Amino acid sequence: xxxxxxxxxxxxxxxxxxxxxxxxxxxxxxxxxxxxxxxxxxxxxxxxxxxxxxxxxxxxxxxxxxxxxxxxxxxxxxxxxxxxxxxxxxxxxxxxxxxxxxxxxxxxxxxxxxxxxxxxxxxxxxxxxxxxxxxxxxxxxxxxxxxxxxxxxxxxxxxxxxxxxxxxxxxxxxxxxxxxxxxxxxxxxxxxxxxxxxxxxxxxxxxxxxxxxxxxxxxxxxxxxxxxxxxxxxxxxxxxxxxxxxxxxxxxxxxxxxxxxxxxxxxxxxxxxxxxxxxxxxxxxxxxxxxxxxxxxxxxxxxxxxxxxxxxxxxxxxxxxxxxxxxxxxxxxxxxxxxxxxxxxxxxxxxxxxxxxxxxxxxxxxxxxxxxxxxxxxxxxxxxxxxxxxxxxxxxxxxxxxxxxxxxxxxxxx
Amino acid sequence: xxxxxxxxxxxxxxxxxxxxxxxxxxxxxxxxxxxxxxxxxxxxxxxxxxxxxxxxxxxxxxxxxxxxxxxxxxxxxxxxxxxxxxxxxxxxxxxxxxxxxxxxxxxxxxxxxxxxxxxxxxxxxxxxxxxxxxxxxxxxxxxxxxxxxxxxxxxxxxxxxxxxxxxxxxxxxxxxxxxxxxxxxxxxxxxxxxxxxxxxxxxxxxxxxxxxxxxxxxxxxxxxxxxxxxxxxxxxxxxxxxxxxxxxxxxxxxxxxxxxxxxxxxxxxxxxxxxxxxxxxxxxxxxxxxxxxxxxxxxxxxxxxxxxxxxxxxxxxxxxxxxxxxxxxxxxxxxxxxxxxxxxxxxxxxxxxxxxxxxxxxxxxxxxxxxxxxxxxxxxxxxxxxxxxxxxxxxxxxxxxxxxxxxxxxxxxxxxxxxxxxxxxxxxxxxxxxxxxxxxxxxxxxxxxxxxxxxxxxxxxxxxxxxxxxxxxxxxxxxxxxxxxxxxxxxxxxxxxxxxxxxxxxxxxxxxxxxxx
Numbered sequence: 001x002x003x004x005x006x007x008x009x010x011x012x013x014x015x016x017x018x019x020x021x022x023x024x025x026x027x028x029x030x031x032x033x034x035x036x037x038x039x040x041x042x043x044x045x046x047x048x049x050x051x052x053x054x055x056x057x058x059x060x061x062x063x064x065x066x067x068x069x070x071x072x073x074x075x076x077x078x079x080x081x082x083x084x085x086x087x088x089x090x091x092x093x094x095x096x097x098x099x100x101x102x103x104x105x106x107x108x109x110x111x112x113x114x115x116x117x118x119x120x121x122x123x124x125x126x127x128x129x130x131x132x133x134x135x136x137x138x139x140x141x142x143x144x145x146x147x148x149x150x151x152x153x154x155x156x157x158x159x160x161x162x163x164x165x166x167x168x169x170x171x172x173x174x175x176x177x178x179x180x181x182x183x184x185x186x187x188x189x190x191x192x193x194x195x196x197x198x199x200x201x202x203x204x205x206x207x208x209x210x211x212x213x214x215x216x217x218x219x220x221x222x223x224x225x226x227x228x229x230x231x232x233x234x235x236x237x238x239x240x241x242x243x244x245x246x247x248x249x250x251x252x253x254x255x256x257x258x259x260x261x262x263x264x265x266x267x268x269x270x271x272x273x274x275x276x277x278x279x280x281x282x283x284x285x286x287x288x289x290x291x292x293x294x295x296x297x298x299x300x301x302x303x304x305x306x307x308x309x310x311x312x313x314x315x316x317x318x319x320x321x322x323x324x325x326x327x328x329x330x331x332x333x334x335x336x337x338x339x340x341x342x343x344x345x346x347x348x349x350x351x352x353x354x355x356x357x358x359x360x361x362x363x364x365x366x367x368x369x370x371x372x373x374x375x376x377x378x379x380x381x382x383x384x385x386x387x388x389x390x391x392x393x394x395x396x397x398x399x400x401x402x403x404x405x406x407x408x409x410x411x412x413x414x
Numbered sequence: 415x416x417x418x419x420x421x422x423x424x425x426x427x428x429x430x431x432x433x434x435x436x437x438x439x440x441x442x443x444x445x446x447x448x449x450x451x452x453x454x455x456x457x458x459x460x461x462x463x464x465x466x467x468x469x470x471x472x473x474x475x476x477x478x479x480x481x482x483x484x485x486x487x488x489x490x491x492x493x494x495x496x497x498x499x500x501x502x503x504x505x506x507x508x509x510x511x512x513x514x515x516x517x518x519x520x521x522x523x524x525x526x527x528x529x530x531x532x533x534x535x536x537x538x539x540x541x542x543x544x545x546x547x548x549x550x551x552x553x554x555x556x557x558x559x560x561x562x563x564x565x566x567x568x569x570x571x572x573x574x575x576x577x578x579x580x581x582x583x584x585x586x587x588x589x590x591x592x593x594x595x596x597x598x599x600x601x602x603x604x605x606x607x608x609x610x611x612x613x614x615x616x617x618x619x620x621x622x623x624x625x626x627x628x629x630x631x632x633x634x635x636x637x638x639x640x641x642x643x644x645x646x647x648x649x650x651x652x653x654x655x656x657x658x659x660x661x662x663x664x665x666x667x668x669x670x671x672x673x674x675x676x677x678x679x680x681x682x683x684x685x686x687x688x689x690x691x692x693x694x695x696x697x698x699x700x701x702x703x704x705x706x707x708x709x710x711x712x713x714x715x716x717x718x719x720x721x722x723x724x725x726x727x728x729x730x731x732x733x734x735x736x737x738x739x740x741x742x743x744x745x746x747x748x749x750x751x752x753x754x755x756x757x758x759x760x761x762x763x764x765x766x767x768x769x770x771x772x773x774x775x776x777x778x779x780x781x782x783x784x785x786x787x788x789x790x791x792x793x794x795x796x797x798x799x800x801x802x803x804x805x806x807x808x809x810x811x812x813x814x815x816x817x818x819x820x821x822x823x824x825x826x827x828x829x830x831x832x833x834x835x836x837x838x839x840x841x842x843x844x845x846x847x848x849x850x851x852x853x854x855x856x857x858x859x860x861x862x863x864x865x866x867x868x869x870x871x872x873x874x875x876x877x878x879x880x881x882x883x884x885x886x887x888x889x890x891x892x893x894x895x896x897x898x899x900x901x902x903x904x905x906x907x908x909x910x911x912x913x914x915x916x917x918x919x920x921x922x923x924x925x926x927x928x929x930x931x
Contacts, residue, residue: 223797224804226816279784279792286781289770296728296759296767297782297836298749356772 023229030405031362034350034398038365038372045376052379053372056254059247064176064326066371067260068093068319070364072342073349074271075315077363078308080346081275083288083355084133084140086309088147089316089342093335094155096122096320101164101330104171111168119317125151126313127306134305148339156332165329174263175325178255194252201257202248206241213237260322267315271360284308288355344391345370348398369394418479419444419609420465420578425476427460427469434460435474436633442578447600447610449620449641452630453655453855458613461630462580466500467493480578497577501567503586507555514538514551517570541569545599560713561592568599579603580611585619586853589713589881597623615855617648629654656857664888665860667867671891672703674741675875676757676844681735683716683723683899693719693730695899701844701875706866708890709879710915716899717879718762721846725759726752739843753782758842760833762849762879764826768833771822775814776803778821778832783839806835811861827858834865845869848879863889883912895919 045053052058072089079086096118103114125147132143166172183200185193213233220227227233251257275281283304286294295301319338324330349366351358370391377387420442427435435457442448452458463469465478467487478485480496487493490500507516514535523534538551547565555563564584571579581600585593597619600610614620620627621641629636629651636654639646652663676699683694694716701707711717722729724737726749737744739755746752752759761767769778780787780799787799803817810831814824821832830850837845847866851859866889870876880886886893893910895903895918903918 219797220800223801225797225800226818277794277796279788279794282777282780282784282794285773285777286770289772290766292767293770294781296725296749296761298726298753299781300750352772356770 023227030402031350031359033401033405034348034362034365034369037398038369041369041372041376045372045379049376049379053376054246054250056250058375058379059250060178060254060258062368062371062375063261063264064258065375066367067175067258067264068323068326069338069341069345069371070264070367071267071315071319071322072338073345073363073367074267074360075312076339076342077346077349077351077358077360078271078275078284079140079312080343080351081284081288081355081358082305082308083291084305084308085343086129086140086144086312087339088129088144088151089312089319089339090335090337091148091151091155091339092122092125092313092316093320093323093338094330094332095125095151095158096317097324097330097334098155098158098164098332100171100321101167101324102158104168105164105166111170115171115321118321119314122313122315122317122320123310124313125316126310129313130306130309133309134302140309144339155334159330159332161332163327163329163331165324165327167325167328171321171325172328174259175322177259179257179259179262181256188249188253191249192253194249195256198248198252198256202245202252205248206244209240209244210237263318268360268364275360280304280307285356288357290356341367341370344395347402348395350398350402352402353399366398417443419481420611421477421479422461422465423477423479425461425464425474425478427457427464427474434633435464437476438630438633438635440465440628440635441638442609442611443625445604445607445609446625447604447612447623449624449627450611450613450630451615451617451620451627451651451655453857456630456655456855457633458630459582460633462500462582462611462613465493466490466498466580494574497575498580499571499574499576499578500580501564501571501582501584503583505560505563505567507563507566509556510554512552512554513542513547513549513558513566516555516566517541517551517573519570521573537573538569541573542566544572545569546595559592560587561589561595564588564592564596565599568603576608578609578611580613582613583615583853584612585614585616591712593619615853617651620651621646621648627651631655631657652856655855663856663860663884665864665867668871669704669891670871671705672873674700674702675739676701677738677741678724679736679738681720681724681737682733683719683730684732686729686731693899694723697735697896697899697901699877699894699901701877703843703873703875704870705892706870706876706878706890708886708893709877709896710883710886710893710919711879711896712919713881715896715919717896718848719899720896721759721848721877721879724752725749725757725846728759753840753842756841756843757846758782758837758840758844759846760830760837760848760850762852764829764833768836769821769829772820774818774820775807775812775824775832776800776817779803779806779817779835779839782836783841786839802839803835806831806839810835810865825855825858827854827861830854830858830862831865834862838869842874844875844877846877846879849881850878851880851882851885883915886910886915887912895921897921 042053076086076089099121100114100118103109103117104111129143129147132138133140179197181195181197183196186196186199188194217227217233275284283294283299286297286299287301287304291301320335323334345367346358346363347353347366348369349358349362349364351363373390373394374387377390418441420440422438422440425435425438426433438457438461440461450458464474467490470488471486480498485496508519517538518534523530523537535551542549542551545565545568547562547569549558549562555566558566568579584596588596600612600623603610612620612624625642627639627641629639639651639654678697678699681694681697682692685691685693697720709717719729723733724746726746727733728749737746744755746755746757765771770781776799780803784794787795787802789795800817806812807814807817812828812831814828821829824832850866851862854862866876866878878886878889887910891907893905893915894901895905895915897919902921905914
């Protein structure tokens, strides 16, 4: 693919705008590589599993089975952009899941209160770790390694050797359930029946996507910024819309929308906007890129660090509730190695080890890549050791690619 | 034996999209000190990387002849084996290791795999004597100042049986005393028959020490000047570097000085690491609108510490003193408060403290004034931010394809313009510029001076910290001198000269040192 078509004769300036809009096809191999890799991996397993990978039920499974890892990945990418790491996420998932079980099952606390209290406990755990990292200056690696042991120990002390369950219906629905068919089904010809609400939500999302992208583009042209050629812009949108609608229709054909997918969508959109469009988000990147420079530019480095850890605690608590609800039981070994999956998702998704670089959507894509590998290989009947081997190699390859593209950019800049 | 120890012929080095070196020639006579001059980005460092084998044979066109032999270097090892040693601007020493361990790093004095420490330390002491470094070989590098670290680097080169010593900006970070010692050492090495190539922006040093100078501009060899007859002046070299006559190194300006805007009284700062050590001692300074004020001092005088402690206490502890803005006592306990009070501080070390090098120009320019682009809930108006950054790129003449270029890819001068843009964006009344032209080439310096003058013309008060006295003399309306944490003198533009400033800058140093111990 060409990286510079600024002299593209096909593109004519939009009339009525101040000056000629600067048009340029931007292709950043470092950022785009991950999405292309994802598409290739999906295609590969789609072929290898004779299409089973993209069957309605299987798409639903992939989302529901990995939702908690993806939620953790959102919190983890923020910590990694900041230049830190969190090794305790899995243990926090366990301890918050146990707390939620304790409240709802043993103490009979109504579920909404229990959920809020659990999230509050997650925030406190995050505040505890954030204090040591941000204000005391202990490396996050150490603080969260300690946290990994401490919170696992608390879980085991609380639960003993057994799990607590079953959870209230509502929490199980949140983790495992689907939206009811409020408006009934619509016939989609050879595809069979599909839930109307789900399809409408999908169409709404596509419309919102088009509107937002169009407004962003118009704004850029208004300010005389460089934009992509209109054909490429529309092609990208159409591809995105088709992918989105495909997933939505498949879900509509199965059991409607999983509640966790709705939650996940809200989180992904919310955190993407937070990181890219707000002062707080910008400060995360500034600190990760150069802590001292951020400090001398008036960024409250310690406060931002502290709150990012609090945020991680809350997200870990949400993941904890969902995971426990899914198993319908909070167990002492819950969440083991979750932090490693979340960290791997962030790095496969293009985060830089030194901090300062990374995107929420990238981390989600990284998480989905691992999810598809997991799911595809188990559909093929591969043993778990093989799956682990492949995931390890993919992680290594992703980071190697990242460093390789960076090095190439480094040489050409002189 | 030929007269030239080194001949580089027709060196052409291409990077994707750029020709960094275009048919460059360099001849160095045996036993001379040869200087290489050129603006930043002219290709000096690239040429030295070609010579030292960082760019291996085959990655460039042209030939290298050393000691009469055609050389093909596959890596740094190959060039070092022949006696070509390069000392980079950023010193490559391990701070936690001792002098002796650093000297023999990669060349450990071992017998059957066991290090012979007695032998190592004796040899190290011998090498250290040759460079005049009076320290214990077991002293850790981190306990040495930059000047002494530089000597360790040279001693390390000597241990490798160096024939051709390449020094990249060796005195950039040194004070005058250490610089003088280093230059004297190079003269001594010349007596021993060691040839040196020195890259430097300090033209006075080049004139005093080098026999000849090769000037490089935009990847071409412009000319080779013979300095032995003493007729070449600094201005002559500058005109070669920039390709035009520089009639004046400092732009003229209309001086319009207004009312006092900032007054600092009895400012005292203690060291955050060494308990009880006074770094700034009852310093009092006053700045007026439209005035450019200099702050002179030797390294370690406490200038940067003073500036940073004023800027929201970003340095030091147990800070006492008063700051008045427009005659009102103000509190500046954090950087945020300092920015809110209209104080800005552009650091002396822009790569470490000034810029986020992996981010683009836009995000660096807006880093300190991001709130200017927000409407509700801390929501950033991306287009507004872009336009503002673009405006700075144009007005400051930042040479980059767009404001989306990463600042790590810019030259020193352009990076400095980004740092200045960042602070101008916060609309300060007082700008503290710490070494604003350090490591910047002559052309960009002139641009920076012009910007500083414009800021003063807008009624801002500017405090310039600089180690280059000619710069202070050329730029400032009034100059404070600092020594051992105290303000030791204040001179107006008319009365200022280098001798007078130097007197103040060295005043009370001996007593100051005793107090520090």
